[in-house]
Amino acid sequence: MFLVDKKNSIAYLESSLLKSCDFLTHAFCTRRGGSSRDDYKSMNMSFQEGDEEFRVLANWDKLATAFDIPLDNFLVLNQVHKDDILVIRPHGDYFTSREALNYDAVVTNRPDLAICIKTADCVPLFIVDRIKKVIAAVHAGRSGTAMGIGAKVVRLMRDEYGSLPADMLAAMGPCIGKCCYEVDTAAAQAFCGFTNAGEFLSEGGRRGKWMLDLIEANRRQLADSGLPADNIEASGLCTVCRKDAFFSYRGSGGITGRQINFMMIKGETPCRTYFTDDPGCLH
Numbered sequence: 001m002f003l004v005d006k007k008n009s010i011a012y013l014e015s016s017l018l019k020s021c022d023f024l025t026h027a028f029c030t031r032r033g034g035s036s037r038d039d040y041k042s043m044n045m046s047f048q049e050g051d052e053e054f055r056v057l058a059n060w061d062k063l064a065t066a067f068d069i070p071l072d073n074f075l076v077l078n079q080v081h082k083d084d085i086l087v088i089r090p091h092g093d094y095f096t097s098r099e100a101l102n103y104d105a106v107v108t109n110r111p112d113l114a115i116c117i118k119t120a121d122c123v124p125l126f127i128v129d130r131i132k133k134v135i136a137a138v139h140a141g142r143s144g145t146a147m148g149i150g151a152k153v154v155r156l157m158r159d160e161y162g163s164l165p166a167d168m169l170a171a172m173g174p175c176i177g178k179c180c181y182e183v184d185t186a187a188a189q190a191f192c193g194f195t196n197a198g199e200f201l202s203e204g205g206r207r208g209k210w211m212l213d214l215i216e217a218n219r220r221q222l223a224d225s226g227l228p229a230d231n232i233e234a235s236g237l238c239t240v241c242r243k244d245a246f247f248s249y250r251g252s253g254g255i256t257g258r259q260i261n262f263m264m265i266k267g268e269t270p271c272r273t274y275f276t277d278d279p280g281c282l283h
């Protein structure tokens with residue numbers, strides 16, 4: 001189940017599955033509560049879509065203030081609709097080069113780092129190992145989903161962190177729904193390698209057109225990777241149907257902003273243990 005909440009002016013959704021992990025902060029933000037105008041109204045978080053830079057900066061400031069997370073602690077990928085995964089170790093510098101972070105997923109166990117996915121129709125997918133405290137943010141659009149990016153992230157978490165799929169939770173935020181996602185045959189064919197494609201791809205109302213259910217495609221990928229069905233949830237909101245609340249690339253004809261979705265492992269609470277020489281206190 002997804003819950004709606006608000007911090008300052010910013011309206012956002014939370015997954016109740018992820019909310020049950022007390023070491024996490026996360027939000028699937030709406031487009032509401034920001035400073036941008038017109039096509040970008042109002043909480044546009046992308047500098048790359050033609051919005052005025054100072055307005056996007058103001059939106060980032062609002063987000064940072066509302067959630068009390070320093071601006072520098074947000075990590076934003078340069079999403080390129082592929083399936084490369086950035087792994088960030090718990091300590092040290094993670095910017096090993098000056099190149100853009102051309103990745104569509106990021107996995108980390110580093111506290112206080114808010115990993116972000118920008119969306120306007122694609123699926124923002126968060127995966128959490130609630131036992132080992134490893135988190136992943138995934139940009140699962142049509143291409144990434146067809147490349148199996150969700151399954152790839154689960155595999156990486158198993159291999160690199162020893163995570164067990166049974167311990168993983170997954171939440172998918174607002175995205176284009178099966179009600180609105182018509183694709184052509186070439187796009188549908190990208191899924192022909194999936195034995196269960198019939199479960200998330202159906203013939204559209206028009207010749208040569210197909211209806212694609214990205215949530216179902218990702219849900220099956222995660223289930224096939226071993227996640228229990230009860231550990232996977234989706235918002236059930238379609239960005240095209242709900243253009244009032246979300247940016248939608250399809251719904252806007254291409255010129256629009258991006259909402260932000262982020263998740264962070266909360267830093268350790270400072271140790272307040274009072275040390276004393278009195279052995280009586282060590283009970």
Ligand SMILES: [Zn+2]
Pocket residue numbers: 176177178179180238239240241
């Ligand atoms: Zn729809």
